[in-house]
Amino acid sequence: MALLEVNHLNISFGGLHAVDDFHVSIEKGQLYGLIGPNGAGKTTIFNLLTGVYKPDEGIINLDGQDITGKSTIDINKAGIARTFQNIRLFHQMSVLDNVKAGLHNHDKYSLFTGIVHTPKYFKVEKTMNEEAMKLLKVFDLDKEADILASNLPYGKQRKLEIARALATxxxxxxxxxxxxxxxxxxxxxxMDTIRFVRDNFDMTILLIEHDMKLVSGICEELTVLNFGHVLRQGKTSDVLHDPEVIKAYLGE
Structure with a gap:
């Protein structure tokens, strides 16, 4: 059963079709890749899927629910989380607090409770600390829980961003x-981390990537974009050997 179904998705900026009749179907538990040259429309599609942009036309269904045009907050609550090409952590917050920021989507208390520190506040905070530490341990970040996110090496910052996304x-x-x-x-x-997340969190993953070794190593299926259009879709090995894909993207 498809977790994500997108049909006839379109958006234009100043008369230019950034995404033109985009469609994709991604099964539950699949590791799916979205590739294409710079400017092909990949990030625009991510922004449409997460509510940053609202499409001019088209339907986005997540697990049977129409999320087309909903706000970023509502889409996140419906079940889509993302990371960014340029890491967007709360750099002056601890590693632990970065993950807890994601948990606040589900484990909440009122402003009054947070100010007065009622028993509910301590109960929720204890639960969030425990959940956050479990996630950090999965990514081998539990020993750095109390340091600032900005002090992590680059590779670990990537892991922390994924951990925070999973916290939602x-x-x-x-x-x-x-x-x-x-x-x-x-x-x-x-690559090992992404496989682990898919297999151990019952996760469906859609990724944009230019590193073809990573793409060919972990993605089961691909969609190739070119100038906002779907150029090719299918099994990864078939797509990467398609002459049109090689001509448009791989430059060979």
Whole structure:
């Protein structure tokens, strides 16, 4: 059963079709890739899926629920979380508090409770601390829980961003160029992390990536975009060997 169904998605900026009749179907538990040249419309699609942009036309269904045009907050609550090409952590907050920021989507208390520190406040905080530490341990970040996020090495900042996204308890995780800026060893470790997340969190993952080693190594299916259009979709090995894809994207 498809977790994400997108049909006839369109958006224009100043008369230019940034995304034109985009469609994709992603099954539950799938690790899916979205690739294409710079300016092909990949990040625009992520922004449409997460409510940053509202489409001119088209339907976005998540797990049977129409989320087209909803706010970013409502879409996150419905089950989509994302990371960014340029890491967006709360750099002056601790590693632990970054993850707890994601947990606030589900474990909440009122402003009054937070100010007065009622028993409910301490109960919720204790629960969030325990949940956050469990997530940090999964990513081998529990020993750095109390340090500032800005003091983590680059590769660990990537892991923390994924951990924070998972704290919102999504059904679909969007990874925007997760390997950007990583060296080969960090990329290998990242591939293992992404596989682990999919397999152990019952997660469906859609990623944008330019690193073809990562794409071919972990993605089961791909969509290739070119100038906002779907150029090719299908099994990863078939897509990457398609002459049109090679001509448009791989430059060979």
């Amino acid at each position: 308890k999504p059904k679909l995780l969007l990874l925007d160029e997760p390997a950007a800026g990583m060296n080969p060893n960090e990329t290998e470790e990242l």
